[in-house]
Amino acid sequence: MKLKCESKTRSETCTALRHTNPQSLATLLVCVLLICAFSLACQLIAVSASAPQTENSQSLAGALVADSRVAIGSQFYTQADVYFHRGVPHSKAHAFDDDIFQRVRNAVTPQQPMHLSGASDITEIMPWLDLATRINPQNEESYLVAAFWLAGQAKRPDLALHVLNNAQCNISYSYTIQCEKGRILLHEGKHDLALQAFNAANAFWNVKADASNSDDLLDKGKFLLYRALLLEVAGKQQAAIEDLKALLSIPPDRPAMQIRLQQLSNGEPTQPSARDVLQTLLRKHAKPKCTRDHEGHTTRTGNVHDDENDSD
Amino acid sequence: MRRIRTVANIVWLEMLRRKDLYVLLILLVALLFTLLSLNIFGLGSVVGFVKDAGLIAAWLFSWILAVSVASRQLPQEESRGTILPLLAKPIRRGELIVGKWLGTWSVVSVAVLCFYLLTAIMVWSHGGRFELLALTQAIMLHFAVLGIVSALAIALSVRFHQDATATLTYVLTATMYLIVPRIPEIILPAQGWRQTALYILYGTLPHFELFDMRRRVVHQYGPMPWGFFGVTLLYGATLISILLIIAWMGFRRKHFSRSNQD
Numbered sequence: 001m002k003l004k005c006e007s008k009t010r011s012e013t014c015t016a017l018r019h020t021n022p023q024s025l026a027t028l029l030v031c032v033l034l035i036c037a038f039s040l041a042c043q044l045i046a047v048s049a050s051a052p053q054t055e056n057s058q059s060l061a062g063a064l065v066a067d068s069r070v071a072i073g074s075q076f077y078t079q080a081d082v083y084f085h086r087g088v089p090h091s092k093a094h095a096f097d098d099d100i101f102q103r104v105r106n107a108v109t110p111q112q113p114m115h116l117s118g119a120s121d122i123t124e125i126m127p128w129l130d131l132a133t134r135i136n137p138q139n140e141e142s143y144l145v146a147a148f149w150l151a152g153q154a155k156r157p158d159l160a161l162h163v164l165n166n167a168q169c170n171i172s173y174s175y176t177i178q179c180e181k182g183r184i185l186l187h188e189g190k191h192d193l194a195l196q197a198f199n200a201a202n203a204f205w206n207v208k209a210d211a212s213n214s215d216d217l218l219d220k221g222k223f224l225l226y227r228a229l230l231l232e233v234a235g236k237q238q239a240a241i242e243d244l245k246a247l248l249s250i251p252p253d254r255p256a257m258q259i260r261l262q263q264l265s266n267g268e269p270t271q272p273s274a275r276d277v278l279q280t281l282l283r284k285h286a287k288p289k290c291t292r293d294h295e296g297h298t299t300r301t302g303n304v305h306d307d308e309n310d311s312d
Numbered sequence: 313m314r315r316i317r318t319v320a321n322i323v324w325l326e327m328l329r330r331k332d333l334y335v336l337l338i339l340l341v342a343l344l345f346t347l348l349s350l351n352i353f354g355l356g357s358v359v360g361f362v363k364d365a366g367l368i369a370a371w372l373f374s375w376i377l378a379v380s381v382a383s384r385q386l387p388q389e390e391s392r393g394t395i396l397p398l399l400a401k402p403i404r405r406g407e408l409i410v411g412k413w414l415g416t417w418s419v420v421s422v423a424v425l426c427f428y429l430l431t432a433i434m435v436w437s438h439g440g441r442f443e444l445l446a447l448t449q450a451i452m453l454h455f456a457v458l459g460i461v462s463a464l465a466i467a468l469s470v471r472f473h474q475d476a477t478a479t480l481t482y483v484l485t486a487t488m489y490l491i492v493p494r495i496p497e498i499i500l501p502a503q504g505w506r507q508t509a510l511y512i513l514y515g516t517l518p519h520f521e522l523f524d525m526r527r528r529v530v531h532q533y534g535p536m537p538w539g540f541f542g543v544t545l546l547y548g549a550t551l552i553s554i555l556l557i558i559a560w561m562g563f564r565r566k567h568f569s570r571s572n573q574d
Contacts, residue, residue, distance in 0.1 A: 048494035083360070085532035101519050104547075105493070107540035109527040110452075123352075124360035130352045146353060159354045 073136025080128035080145070085113040122153040132260050133166075143167035146178055151184045159183050175204035179223045187282050191230055198227040214251075221250045225257070226281070232274040237264055316402045316411040323415025324448060328382060333423050336373040340427055343369055358438030360530065364432030367526045371454070374424040375485065378458050384405075384463030385412040385479035388564075391474075395568055406560045411467060413556060415473045416462040421455045428454075445535040450525035456548030457523040461485050463555035470562035489520040516552050 051071070082089050088111060094102075132142040143163055151160035163179045168174065171306055182197030201223045210218040228243035244261040248254060263270045327333065347362045389395040398408065428451055432442055460477060464484065469477040491498075495514040502510055522544050535541075 083531075086533075087527040091496050093500060096496055097498040101514075101522065102496070102524050103494075104540050104544055105519075107536050108522055108525055108544065110533050123355055123358050126352045126355055127347075127350070127358050127361040130350070150353060150355075163353055208403070296320070 018211070027245055038096045069136050070139075071134045073139050073142070075126045076132035076135060076138065077142050077145075079127045080132065080142075083125045083128060086110075086116060088113040100237070107267065112272055117153065122149050125149065133163075133170075137170035140167065140174060140176065142173055143171075144176060147180055147184065151187065157184050160174065173204045175201040175208065175210045175223070176219060178204055181221065181227075182223065182226060183285060184228065186278065187286070191233065195230050195234070198223045198230065202227065221247055222305075224250075226278070229274040229278050229281075231280070232270065237267075241265060315407050316414060317401070319408055319411025320418060322414035323381070323412060324419055327398065327415075327419045333419075333426075333524055336377060336423070337430070338560060340366070340369050340373060340430055344431065348434060348438055350457055359435050359438045363431065363435050363440060363442070364439070364526070364530045365433065366427075367450075367485065369426035370424055370431060371524070371526070371566075373427060373574065374420055374454065374458055375461065377423055378416065378420045378461040379465055379478055379481045379485070382413070382462040382483055383469050384474050385416060385466065387472075387474035387477065389391060390568065392447040393514045399568070401419065404565045409470075409559050409563055413462055413466050413552075413559075416460045416466070417455075417571060420458045420462065424454055424458060425451065439570045442529065443532060443534055446529050446533070448531045449535050449541055453544060453548070455467065455521040456545055456552075458521055459552045460518055460520075460548060460555065463552045465557035465561065467562065468558050485520065488518050490518050490523075493521040503567075523548065 029206060041261045053224055078089075087109075092112070096102075116124060124147060129146040132139055133146070133282065136142075145294050147160040148169075151157045161181060161184060164177050164184070167177045168181075170246070171177065178197050178201035182194045182201060185194035185197055193268075202220075205216070205220050205223075211217070211222065224243050224247040228240045228247060231237075231243060236248040241264050242255055244264065248271045250263065325569070344362060344366055347365050348359070354360050380466055389398060403411075423440075428447070434445070435442060461481065465481040469478050472480065492514065496512050499510045499514075500509055525536065527533070
């Protein structure tokens with residue numbers, strides 16, 4: 001009797017299943033699986049967020065991804081440099097360079113580097129710098145180069161400042177970013193904001209820089225000079241004297257600044273005026289410098305750049 | 313010639329039936345749209361790098377297409393057993409080889425023309441420009457390199473299966489494009505037999521870099537001197553002929569039987 005009952009129930013279930021629309025069954029199954037997947041994903045996110053982060057917890061895959069990101073970012077940065085030289089990459093030493101293949105190759109792909117110039121041309125390097133900063137937001141050099149060209153040849157200091165603000169969000173306590181920001185603001189005539197930026201650069205330098213590193217000291221020298229001159233323009237002679245003293249404690253020797261300090265300490269008018277020195281400094285800084293060791297670059301307009309003369 | 317054209321037509325029909333080309337075209341459109349929609353540091357749309365990316369994609373996609381189409385032509389005929397009725401028809405083996413190559417080359421060349429056209433339309437629509445003469449030269453040299461890749465794949469497919477042919481062709485062509493032009497640098501620290509081997513490789517392996525005019529087109533250097541252009545095309549034609557002769561030599565006495573079919 002019991003067996004009969006069971007078989008009856010089973011057959012009813014089978015009939016019910018047979019009459020169920022398979023499509024609605026599949027839809028139901030998909031919904032259930034989606035809910036399961038969503039719950040699991042939420043669980044995983046919660047677990048990963050609460051898991052303690054140790055210094056050595058970075059997996060091999062994580063390390064590889066991070067390294068590739070840095071490598072790709074640096075490749076994009078190099079590509080920007082190649083674009084700046086109109087597609088010509090860094091030249092490398094060759095065992096031979098006058099065979100037929102290389103002669104044809106030189107005809108197919110020009111090898112003589114040439115600098116881009118002018119706002120419309122210079123924007124061509126920006127996508128690569130933008131990609132470099134997107135791939136590796138810690139790449140300080142890419143932000144600085146982008147800001148330099150945006151503020152200079154592209155004549156968009158507003159965008160340059162925006163780039164530097166982004167950089168500051170991604171790279172905390174970077175004094176070079178603040179220094180560049182101060183320089184752009186100074187060029188814009190916004191002296192108060194520039195002074196704030198140089199103050200920030202000084203504060204960040206104290207936090208982050210190595211006082212025994214000569215490069216770091218040179219960087220400090222740059223913003224101290226700007227700050228001293230700005231303070232002098234603002235009439236804050238005592239603060240300017242302090243900055244000049246700090247500047248003169250950093251090698252190399254700066255005889256002109258020594259004289260300036262003397263004049264300020266004696267309460268004499270300084271020659272040349274702080275405004276004039278600032279203008280000269282800004283003009284010098286605005287000149288592009290090429291890190292490549294080849295000579296005789298030309299711009300698209302045909303002017304020959306001599307890097308020796310361009311350097312500060 | 314009519315028989316060669318007929319074989320080439322079959323390649324065309326097969327290609328139109330398959331979806332490879334459409335997929336690659338959609339990928340290219342997606343890539344270009346993405347790049348054009350990027351707002352670079354708030355400067356708006358900058359098209360110079362889109363040209364570059366479009367041309368790189370054209371090179372990459374056409375390379376993939378050429379290798380995949382060419383490497384399957386003969387092995388597929390063998391595995392399906394259609395090679396036997398095909399050879400029973402009044403067609404010479406050399407004609408079959410040339411027909412297969414011509415079909416592959418023309419299909420891939422038309423595809424690459426579509427890639428260039430698409431890139432050019434995208435660039436022009438966003439205010440960029442291509443120098444027409446330089447672009448024409450670049451396309452013709454690209455056709456030549458695709459002819460070499462197709463001929464190499466067909467030559468290898470005479471003796472290898474489809475997968476082995478495709479892998480070997482990818483490796484060889486990548487080497488020819490990336491390593492061979494660097495041999496003058498690599499050779500510097502090498503000595504003895506290594507140096508000799510590198511010299512031989514440099515002289516004998518095809519130089520794909522000679523067909524790549526991307527830098528000239530993207531950075532607007534204008535067209536290359538016609539003399540060099542002619543020499544490069546002639547070099548390409550010579551390589552294609554050599555590879556097709558090698559393919560014919562491997563194929564002309566090849567024995568086929570029903571048991572060979574997978």
